[in-house]
Amino acid sequence: MHNNGDSEQAIREATGLSETELSDLIANQAGLPGQNANVPAAIPAIDVPVVALPVTGALQELIDWAAAHPTASVRSRAARITADLCELSERRDSEAAQREAEDKVARAKAELERAQEELRTVKASTRTTTAAATAPTPIRAGIGSGRTREELAAVRTWARENGHQVADAGMVPKRVLQAYDVAHQAPVRKAG
Incomplete structure (x- = not known):
C-alpha cells in the first residue's frame, strides 16, 4: 500500500x-x-x-x-x-432486506386496495338494497294524514256539514279525521 x-x-x-x-x-x-x-x-x-x-x-x-x-x-x-x-x-444483505421490505409494502398496498374495493362494493350493494326496499315516500313522511287531496276535500265537506270548523287549506285536525272515520265505517254485524 x-x-x-x-x-x-x-x-x-x-x-x-x-x-x-x-x-x-x-x-x-x-x-x-x-x-x-x-x-x-x-x-x-x-x-x-x-x-x-x-x-x-x-x-x-x-x-x-x-x-x-x-x-x-x-x-x-x-x-x-x-x-x-x-x-x-453487508451491502448485499442490506439491499436484500430493502427489497424484501419494499415487496412487503407492495403486498400490503395491494391487500389494502382489494379491501377498499370490497368495502366500496358492499356499500354500493347496501345502498341499492336499501333504495330498492323502500318505496318512494312523500317529502313530508310521517306528517299529515296520508290521504289524497280528494279524500281531504271530502273530509272538509263532511266536517262543515256536521258542524266542525276546518280551514280551506292546510292540515285537517286529527279529531275531525277520527270523527270522519268513525262516521264512515261500515256497520259491524253482531254475531248472533
Whole structure:
C-alpha cells in the first residue's frame, strides 16, 4: 500500500496497524532502523483480523494464506480484501432486506386496495338494497294524514256539514279525521 502511494493514515485504517507498527514496517522495508530499535531485523508476523466470510473454500484459503504471509503488503492486501468483502456482503444483505421490505409494502398496498374495493362494493350493494326496499315516500313522511287531496276535500265537506270548523287549506285536525272515520265505517254485524 505504501509503495502504491497510499497515505499512512489510509494504511493504518485498512490494516488496523498502530502508527509505531506502520513506521517499523516501512523502515524495515527500506532497511532503516525503526522507532522501536528492540524489534528483531526479521519482519514479525502481525495479527490482522480475518473475518469469516461466505466465500468459497479456495478463496478463503487464499485470504488465509495472504493474512498469514510474512510480507506486510500481502497481509495488508488480505485485510483490504477482507474489509471489501465484508462491506460488499453487508451491502448485499442490506439491499436484500430493502427489497424484501419494499415487496412487503407492495403486498400490503395491494391487500389494502382489494379491501377498499370490497368495502366500496358492499356499500354500493347496501345502498341499492336499501333504495330498492323502500318505496318512494312523500317529502313530508310521517306528517299529515296520508290521504289524497280528494279524500281531504271530502273530509272538509263532511266536517262543515256536521258542524266542525276546518280551514280551506292546510292540515285537517286529527279529531275531525277520527270523527270522519268513525262516521264512515261500515256497520259491524253482531254475531248472533
